[in-house]
Amino acid sequence: MHLGMSGSFRIKGEVAGRFHHARSRLSAHDHVVFRLGGTTITYNDPRRFGFMLLLPRAELADHPFFAHLGLEPLGNELSAASLAGLFRGKATSLKAALLDQRLIAGIGNIYACEALHRSGLSPFRAAGTMATKSGKPAVRAERLAQAVRAVLTEAVAAGGSSLRDHAQTNGELGYFQHTFRVYDREHAACPTPGCRGTVKRVAQNGRSTFFCPVCQT
Structure with missing residues (x-):
């Protein structure tokens, strides 16, 4: 996963600390949602410069993103x-x-x-x-x-x-x-x-x- 310039993950239900930036709540910018054991993790990216890659662990080392x-x-x-x-x-x-x-x-x-x-x-x-x-x-x-x-x-x-x-x-x-x-x-x-x-x-x-x-x- 690469966040690009504006990407972020939002974990539903977590309480932020005293000093924090409000995360984007515009669903139009929610691109990927993970549901793990009752927890929802949302990937939000207004500029869409981020990306995700899904492949077997054994192939990671040889992939162009990682090989060098x-x-x-x-x-x-x-x-x-x-x-x-x-x-x-x-x-x-x-x-x-x-x-x-x-x-x-x-x-x-x-x-x-x-x-x-x-x-x-x-x-x-x-x-x-x-x-x-x-x-x-x-x-x-x-x-x-x-x-x-x-x-x-x-x-x-x-x-x-x-x-x-x-x-x-x-x-x-x-x-x-x-x-x-x-x-x-x-x-x-x-x-x-x-x-x-x-x-x-x-x-x-x-x-x-x-x-x-x-x-x-």
């Missing part, structure tokens, strides 16, 4: 060694490499910025520097692997980041945006202890990159 996806960042595969192997010899920027879904699937722009800041690595650093000349993982690769896992784990626990219309299935907003260190904090003081830098924003590969030019090297 990279490793799961919250799975056991993510490590300093795997980052070194994926990024070795790549001259592209570290930020661009993190966003390449063919290498690692599931790291978006927000979480790439946050993970790079936590690991103290510049978004402009060459991705290939995650590996030593012999191909072994550099110390910075270990910092990055730990930062990626920590940021994503915390974001999942917080229900994601609600900057516009993202919400959970019960309509409740995510809360991770309240703990951003650099994303969307241009001109703010860098939160790294002892750092006197200021968060900057630049356009990088068509996306906004937020970083501290002092402590991220």
Whole structure:
């Protein structure tokens, strides 16, 4: 299932938290309804950019939607060694490499910025520097692997980041945006202890990159 730009699931009977977006109630935009043990789950999508795919589990890995996806960042595969192997010899920027879904699937722009800041690595650093000349993982690769896992784990626990219309299935907003260190904090003081830098924003590969030019090297 892919939500597209405006898709959402509505679970009948769930009570939303204090902070939530009202889900669309227009039945004209209800496209799929699941009835599971008395619970009704409705897929609503006004813009119709979302889609669903039904096929046997054994065929998932070879389907065009999945065949070229990279490793799961919250799975056991993510490590300093795997980052070194994926990024070795790549001259592209570290930020661009993190966003390449063919290498690692599931790291978006927000979480790439946050993970790079936590690991103290510049978004402009060459991705290939995650590996030593012999191909072994550099110390910075270990910092990055730990930062990626920590940021994503915390974001999942917080229900994601609600900057516009993202919400959970019960309509409740995510809360991770309240703990951003650099994303969307241009001109703010860098939160790294002892750092006197200021968060900057630049356009990088068509996306906004937020970083501290002092402590991220």
